[in-house]
Amino acid sequence: MASVSLEGLEKSYGATPVVKGLSLHIASGEFLALLGPSGCGKTTTLRVIAGLEQAHAGRVSIGGQPVEGDGQYVPPERRQLGMVFQSYAVWPHLTVEENVAYPLRLKKVSRADIAPQVAAALAQVRLTGLGARRPDQLSGGQLQRVALARALVGQPKVLLLDEPLSNLDAALRDELRAELGHLRSQLGLTFIYVTHDQSEALGLADRIAVLNEGLLEQLATPHDIYHSPASPFVARFVGGATLLKGRVDEGQLHADGLTLPLPGDCRRVGSTRSEHVTAAIRSEDVVLGEGSTQLTVLARLFQGSTTEYRLRWGEHFLRAHGPWRDDAHPGRPIAIRVRRLTLF
Amino acid sequence: MKRVFLFLALAAPIGAFILAPIGYWLTQALSTLSGARLPLPLGDMLFSPLWATVQTGVGSALLALFVGGTAAIFVERTDIFFKGFLRPAFTLPTAIPPYIWAVGWVALANPKTGYLNTLLGVTWFNVYSPGGIIGVLGSAAVPLVYLPTVAALRRIDPAWEEAARLSGAGPLAALLHVPVRLVWPAMASGAASAFLYAAASFGVPYLLGVAAQPPTVTLTMRVYTELLLGPTGLMTATLFCLPLFALAAVTTLGTQWVTQKGQVRWAAGKGLGRRVQPLGSLRPALAGVLGLAASVFFVLPLMAIVLASLQRVGGQVSQLTFAHWAEVLGNHRTIAALSQSALLGAGAALGVTVFGLLIALAAESFGACGRALKLVASWPYALPGTVLALALVLAFSRDIRFIFANRVAFVLALNGSVGLLLLAWVVKHLALGAQNASEALAQADRSLPEAARVCGATPWQAFFQGTFPQVAPRLGAAATLTFLICATELTLAVLLVPSGYDVLGTLIFEMQSYGDPASAAVLSSALVLVVAAVLTFVGALRRKERA
Numbered sequence A: 001m002a003s004v005s006l007e008g009l010e011k012s013y014g015a016t017p018v019v020k021g022l023s024l025h026i027a028s029g030e031f032l033a034l035l036g037p038s039g040c041g042k043t044t045t046l047r048v049i050a051g052l053e054q055a056h057a058g059r060v061s062i063g064g065q066p067v068e069g070d071g072q073y074v075p076p077e078r079r080q081l082g083m084v085f086q087s088y089a090v091w092p093h094l095t096v097e098e099n100v101a102y103p104l105r106l107k108k109v110s111r112a113d114i115a116p117q118v119a120a121a122l123a124q125v126r127l128t129g130l131g132a133r134r135p136d137q138l139s140g141g142q143l144q145r146v147a148l149a150r151a152l153v154g155q156p157k158v159l160l161l162d163e164p165l166s167n168l169d170a171a172l173r174d175e176l177r178a179e180l181g182h183l184r185s186q187l188g189l190t191f192i193y194v195t196h197d198q199s200e201a202l203g204l205a206d207r208i209a210v211l212n213e214g215l216l217e218q219l220a221t222p223h224d225i226y227h228s229p230a231s232p233f234v235a236r237f238v239g240g241a242t243l244l245k246g247r248v249d250e251g252q253l254h255a256d257g258l259t260l261p262l263p264g265d266c267r268r269v270g271s272t273r274s275e276h277v278t279a280a281i282r283s284e285d286v287v288l289g290e291g292s293t294q295l296t297v298l299a300r301l302f303q304g305s306t307t308e309y310r311l312r313w314g315e316h317f318l319r320a321h322g323p324w325r326d327d328a329h330p331g332r333p334i335a336i337r338v339r340r341l342t343l344f
Numbered sequence B: 001m002k003r004v005f006l007f008l009a010l011a012a013p014i015g016a017f018i019l020a021p022i023g024y025w026l027t028q029a030l031s032t033l034s035g036a037r038l039p040l041p042l043g044d045m046l047f048s049p050l051w052a053t054v055q056t057g058v059g060s061a062l063l064a065l066f067v068g069g070t071a072a073i074f075v076e077r078t079d080i081f082f083k084g085f086l087r088p089a090f091t092l093p094t095a096i097p098p099y100i101w102a103v104g105w106v107a108l109a110n111p112k113t114g115y116l117n118t119l120l121g122v123t124w125f126n127v128y129s130p131g132g133i134i135g136v137l138g139s140a141a142v143p144l145v146y147l148p149t150v151a152a153l154r155r156i157d158p159a160w161e162e163a164a165r166l167s168g169a170g171p172l173a174a175l176l177h178v179p180v181r182l183v184w185p186a187m188a189s190g191a192a193s194a195f196l197y198a199a200a201s202f203g204v205p206y207l208l209g210v211a212a213q214p215p216t217v218t219l220t221m222r223v224y225t226e227l228l229l230g231p232t233g234l235m236t237a238t239l240f241c242l243p244l245f246a247l248a249a250v251t252t253l254g255t256q257w258v259t260q261k262g263q264v265r266w267a268a269g270k271g272l273g274r275r276v277q278p279l280g281s282l283r284p285a286l287a288g289v290l291g292l293a294a295s296v297f298f299v300l301p302l303m304a305i306v307l308a309s310l311q312r313v314g315g316q317v318s319q320l321t322f323a324h325w326a327e328v329l330g331n332h333r334t335i336a337a338l339s340q341s342a343l344l345g346a347g348a349a350l351g352v353t354v355f356g357l358l359i360a361l362a363a364e365s366f367g368a369c370g371r372a373l374k375l376v377a378s379w380p381y382a383l384p385g386t387v388l389a390l391a392l393v394l395a396f397s398r399d400i401r402f403i404f405a406n407r408v409a410f411v412l413a414l415n416g417s418v419g420l421l422l423l424a425w426v427v428k429h430l431a432l433g434a435q436n437a438s439e440a441l442a443q444a445d446r447s448l449p450e451a452a453r454v455c456g457a458t459p460w461q462a463f464f465q466g467t468f469p470q471v472a473p474r475l476g477a478a479a480t481l482t483f484l485i486c487a488t489e490l491t492l493a494v495l496l497v498p499s500g501y502d503v504l505g506t507l508i509f510e511m512q513s514y515g516d517p518a519s520a521a522v523l524s525s526a527l528v529l530v531v532a533a534v535l536t537f538v539g540a541l542r543r544k545e546r547a
Helices: A042-050 A094-104 A111-124 A142-153 A172-187 A197-206 A224-226 A232-239 B003-034 B042-077 B083-096 B098-110 B115-120 B130-140 B142-153 B158-166 B171-177 B179-199 B203-209 B217-228 B231-261 B278-308 B321-330 B332-366 B367-382 B385-395 B418-443 B447-454 B459-487 B491-496 B504-513 B517-546
Strands: A003-011 A016-026 A030-035 A057-062 A065-069 A081-083 A158-162 A190-195 A207-212 A217-220 A242-249 A253-254 A258-261 A265-267 A277-283 A287-304 A305-313 A318-324 A333-338 A340-343 B402-405 B407-412
Touching: A003 A042, A016 A057, A016 A217, A016 B504, A030 A197, A030 B385, A042 A057, A042 A081, A042 A158, A042 A190, A042 B171, A057 A207, A065 A305, A081 B158, A094 A111, A094 A142, A094 B407, A111 A142, A111 A207, A142 A158, A142 A172, A142 B158, A158 B115, A172 A197, A190 A197, A190 A217, A190 B171, A197 A224, A207 A224, A217 A232, A224 A232, A232 A242, A232 A277, A242 A318, A253 A277, A253 B447, A258 A287, A287 A318, A305 A333, A340 B042, B003 B231, B003 B332, B003 B367, B003 B385, B003 B418, B042 B083, B042 B130, B042 B142, B042 B179, B042 B203, B042 B217, B042 B231, B083 B278, B083 B517, B098 B130, B098 B203, B098 B278, B098 B504, B098 B517, B115 B491, B130 B142, B130 B179, B130 B203, B142 B179, B158 B179, B171 B179, B171 B278, B179 B231, B203 B217, B203 B385, B203 B504, B217 B231, B231 B385, B321 B332, B321 B517, B332 B367, B332 B418, B332 B459, B332 B504, B367 B418, B385 B418, B385 B491, B418 B459, B418 B491, B447 B459, B459 B517, B491 B504
Parallel strands: A030 A190, A030 A207, A081 A158, A158 A190, A265 A340
Antiparallel strands: A003 A016, A003 A057, A057 A065, A207 A217, A242 A253, A242 A277, A253 A258, A277 A340, A287 A305, A287 A333, A305 A318, B402 B407
């Protein structure tokens, strides 16, 4: 278990900067999620921590020991990390046991000691009895577990996970997410978890670092990220909020031709004394059938436990979630009220 | 009924020009083996050339495996310098016939006048030796290992090596434990191809082996010298072809076994990135070693050929002149050889492409029978050229008369005609046409001919409207390759070309082996320039297509 520090990390591919001056401290035993859309630099950051990429500027230290920066570079094999790859990277020419035993063989652990350690790692990920199988005889979920066992068997200081659940179907993803949460509490390791899926990040992490175009947008607990987004980007990416640009005047929001009374629960971020603002409205904060503002129902999408409504005015749209309503027919007007919003 | 007729129309020439000649040669050889009086006991007669063939074949295969395999792994999987030079350098020999490399190495490492030996003042390396044959054939066979290894490496997820690094392996150990373990069947099959290539080669062993002390005489050389004796040597030549045939069969079957045994079903990953292993401090040193190897094997011999073509006096580089160029290129024999090679090469390319397409279509349309037809048609590609040439000589040594309604309807008179050489080139390279056409057909969008059918087109009209435009670029590439191979070919040509008739390969071979290396160097340089021009043109066309 070790802490990880990044200071002013910069990385470019050709002329395209991918990570721009990122600084982060991940405490020992913490579970940090790097969350952001494709191309935001989260995987590159993870690969720099792993030593698979070299940063162009900045410093990385693991457990207080500098591993990169100031002319120093410690190669990946000497960083004592475990990593689960997006494609699992389970070697197809080796059996499950041989895959898991590989890090121990390189550490010159004796044959007698390798077997019990491999068995324990396989038991930890519930793969007991499958050690003799080849990777092509395993399902996607089992491959993911082999990758996890291999990453854990060498007792790494930090476990890196690069979108480990993204190649699995929805049911398996839910199951393995729960297992990862359980493993994390069992092991007490430092986890750095890259994902673009907000529910994975919110459900598993102690803190989330939201990245956008190589910059850190917000670093906070899942609760704060969701309820107190620091920027319109975080509000939209994590909360799925609709963003409206407009101005605030006498307790009303005028945005894109729509006038909404400001609710009592109105959060202001930064210096919003200026009249010009960006309002973030989450779909669950839009109440249908109340209030004075009328919008047209564009679509009504039944989703089981809830229903999504797409509401329209002019060329603009607003998303709302709520119980099924018989009166919200597509094409008909409906009254709405916003009970909570954030102004940036 | 119509389908049966179409199938038979395709099967008949394959039977007549592939199965019948090979079958006839085999029966002749076996009957000679059992009945004829041999000048020496069979074992004594075969042992020495067989040993020389195996020795040079295995040596060449090992050299190609080491150089081609190492180069493929470092160029494809690491951040080594000079990739822009290394990639084309290691694939260059595919476009240049092996005897040209021999001409270059003779200029470099002739024990008396070779540039390297003259420069160093000692006989640093004598190219007239088994080692010389291995060096030239092995380096010419490098792409046979390099290209399949590269293709296999490109299917490997870079995350597999990265996982090894994070498990504690250094950059070289990660390469050794993951990609090398995964691509060894491809490397082994490439090495087997290199062995066959070297064992079946005639030009290089002859140009370098005859002057060796003691002479190195391989099986192909013995077949050639026996055939020079005329009809008396013909039967002995059939015997020397038997071990060549057996070597080819054993190697092909062995390759299939190794490939199947070593096959690993690669678990699916996400789209493969093009990430490479950083070599760190080893980067400049490894780039230097590979760059030097590529320069020595592939650049130096070509430079030596150009230099030799410009020399006034052999072995002296002080007075250079273009006089040889004017003399050789203006000579009527050269002009005749060039035009005959171009014409025959174009004919072979056309035959291979058209017949190859028909065979590929048959393999798609006639089920197991069609696939069997394609297998038989592809067989001569794996046969040593010498065996095929001898089989054709034996089968068509007399005119064949086709009689219909008590009249001679048609006489097939191939003996002593250039038609036999053309036939041999088509038969030998039919696999190129059939395989390329099959792959192109497999990738073609089938909805286009279906749309034509729905619009009212007949099957043939739909084929030419919908399918042919899709497969035409690939067929064009196969035709270009066949043309380049045939127009510069030597092994078949030297045995089948009628007396008094020249093609490029036989003319260069004659000049080099009968004391006119300067003229051989001029023609070799011209050939390399033409090949380079054709490849540049084809490359530009492909780039334009992609753009």
